[in-house]
Amino acid sequence: MDPFSSLETLRSGLDSGEFSSVELAKHYLARINKYNPQLNCFITIPEAEALQQATKADALIAKGNSGVLCGLPMALKDIFLTRGILTTCGSRMLENFIAPYNSTVAEKLAGSGMVCLGKTNMDEFAMGSSNENSHYGAVRNPWNTEYVPGGSSGGSAAAVSAALVPVAAGTDTGGSIRQPAAFCGISGIKPTYGRVSRYGMVAFASSLDQGGAFGRCVQDVALLLSGMGGHDPRDSTSADHDMQDIHALATGDDKGFTLGNKKITIGLPKEYLENLDGAQLQAVYETARNIFETQGVQFREVSLPHTSVAVPTYYVIAGAEASTNLSRYDGVRYGYRCKDPQNLEDLYVRSRTEGFGDEVKRRILTGTYTLSVGYYDAYYVKAQKVRRLIANDFSEVFKDVDLLMTPTTPSHAFKLGQLTKDPVEMYQQDIFTTPASLAGLPCLSVPCGTINGLPLGLQLIAPHFEEALLLKTGYLFQQHSDWHTQYPEPGAL
Amino acid sequence: MIIELEELKNLGRLAKIELDSRAQNRAATDLNNIMQMIAQMQSVDTSNTNPMENPLDAIQRLRLDEVSESDHRDEFQALSEHTRDGLYTVPRVIE
């Protein structure tokens, strides 16, 4: 069987009895065991549990009462709690944390019969754009192992890219699905804020965190998302918005993905193009535009005037929320606890200082600063106001266009160690992804070319809850391009 | 310098994070670079803008007052080596 198959192909293989779910799981587990030592995509590979789940799925398939996801393998970013299985969030703080309950995402996917083959590596507490901030070592880009896979969901993206799993779940706070999807040459969706429950997903920045899906093609992404999303009463910020249109896409045939007679107009935000680095990237972007234009899609230049302040705004809000979300890691009830604390203060300070990595500490300290007395209004409240202006920019342009198209990142993947010296330069990598995060908008990144043998991504941004339109447009693009069918040279692995 | 060393120490006290002197210098440089980047935000006129706390401007749903949880103490306390008679233990706290 071809590990680069789409879920649809794997589905028919399972349904026709060509292979069982157990065989499928073993097939991918063998690839994981073979390639993971080089790529470091996985922190935990729960083989026994996976084979158990696959056995159960096979029984359901045999009975004929299985759903579309039943028996298909996937991986979960190690930010999703999985009952009875180590959940580290990429941190030393949680190096022994066997989750005592299931995240809603893990529960839903397990409930649909999917088989979790592993917990993927990530930047510690999802803070990073390169996956170099993991306590469990950096993940490498399957296209060229000298390069980063992007972050923070780098393990999930690299695993899908190298076909160690067909699909994987990730999370995106300021670009953590889209940027690694772009760097690894796969498709990734960050849905509307509130689409996917945050319950049991370790919090980084509560008002921005959103679970989403990676796959090689848009249909796979839609299928996984349909299994993850939906209203959850355990998350107060979960959107009470039905998933019908996404389910319809995921479970219907490919005709469901066609836009039909709908004429769509895509906006090109000029502020993003100004930041494009180099002629090669512009050429890639032009090619993408041409593909759409030949399909009758109209383009219009639009303006999102507050784009340039999105990164600072994002870092204030995310840092502030993170600084207090991470206060619970105090060494008292679970997680890393320092040896022989002299007193309570020592217990707190050493457990946190030893348990957190540098980037996490930097963000906690920045967040503590921007929330402290005397600075709160100048930073946090100011950032929330700018956030509204950024969101208003989007609402304005969505009066005129259906979607926006931008590059996902300012360049292709960078080399390991290239940006680790300067956090600000690293933060600037998020320039195209943070604005839509602040506005809570759904975004899709699809592969749109390569430079120097490294993939690039095209970002499509839609109004709230327009994931179906986003996925259909992404599908249209993939119908007329083949970057999503390319994969790393086997020799590179 | 936006954040002086003394301020950084105070932030460490609030956040319960201690940096040794080398880490402190590096952190001071990084934090100041970050704050400089963040300062760009100040140029935006927000005089007529309300803060946005939630990207959907959504409203809180309420839960019925029902007990839905049962005792899982043993499972939860398996996550800690520092319990005694069902209590979590910490070095003695004097109030």
Added chain:
Amino acid sequence: MAWEVVIGLEIHVQLATRSKIFSGASTRFGEAPNTQACAVDLALPGVLPVLNEQAISHALTFGLAIGAELGKRSSFDRKNYFYPDLPKGYQITQFAHPIVGRGAIELVLEDGEQLTVGITRAHLEEDAGKSLHENMHGLTGIDLNRAGTPLLEIVSEPDMRNAKQAVAYFQKIHALVKYLRICDGNLNEGSMRCDANVSIRKPGEKKLGVRTEIKNLNSFRFLEKAINFEIGRQTEVLENGGSLQQATLLYDADKNETRPMRSKETSEDYRYFPDPDLLPVLISQEIIDTLKSRLPELPEARRQRFEKMPGLSSYDAARLSEDPDIADYFEAVVEQSKLTKLSANWVMGELSALLNRLDLPIEKAPVSAQQLGQLVARISDNTISGNIAKQIFEDLANNPNVAVHIDDIIESQNLGQLNDKNALNDIVEQVIDDNPVQAQQYRDGKIKILAYLVGQVMKQSQGKANPKEVSALLLTKLGSL
């Protein structure tokens, strides 16, 4: 020199909900440690708060009862600090937009003086867990069962001028929240705790003096003693030319003194900000109207109604209306007996003594209000004597049986008063015959001996005779001989 004392109170009221404010764990008191601390209460990674509707209703009910401004849009903030009984490292509270705004409470003090205490605000927040230090071998133990219990923090204006006023205010709030059924009012289980802000200043001075905050007072008596101690201490410092420092204090009841809390030595920067895991709560006019229509009669209205009942003194009315459960019981007794004063006497006398003796709350009274009403009615219509009534009451207290009707007890045990004239006549004649010496003494003018003869008749009748009738009959018989 005379000083003016200025006191403001922050009262923490545990709201009577089945589950916690942000989780589905039970709020029951006294369970084994950490058996009621769920994943949310323990602040495990990934958990999220969901707001309990009952906590909102209870808070609004309180706001309506004190005529407060109610926030149309209320929200929750995080108060950040590290402490082992605070698992998230922040407390979810309401800082910027409390659910209950400005209101006021009217007090009538012992001397009849009236006092209005302004309520600045009341806001919802979550309670912390408990730290235990005893038998921990040099460690501190943390029990998080209480963590997440809903609290309403009621903040008063600095309107009180002495400890007695502060106690009267605390008592008034105590009665009010019990009346509203939003708190069980159980002080010894910590259902209500109070922080007192105390300062002194020269009379006429507008500016407040340096204040100290005495934390966690959980009884009326301790509140009074702690404030008085603190007034004395502050006065002494200032009169010796010293200066006061703002401080957070604990009251040590054993030593009757206040001392600074060690854990609060450094002034904290709490970094309040809106909790991004919770969204703003909108309070509709519809909810407010519904809650308003469900407001029970408030203590003051009830006291006034009781005062108008036949035979009840203002003292009776005040005492009977203090606690809603006692007032309800009393009204149920009256409904049965149709007698106000005698019912009041029994509730405040025998019943109250019995409950004290057994250390029971009135909800668990071994004699039901219906039974006490029946008993009072039978005393009043002379079916039984007061002594027999007490005997029935005691028997019921020892062997409770709320199902039984008092008339059945009277009948089955043949306890009815001996109202049969002939039978009584026989006993009286027999007693005179059996006691010729005493009968003669009476006739010779030793009138006091009559009591002895009455006693003999009562004894012969096994207490069922009506003593008034007995003495009347004796007088007739002795005189007529």
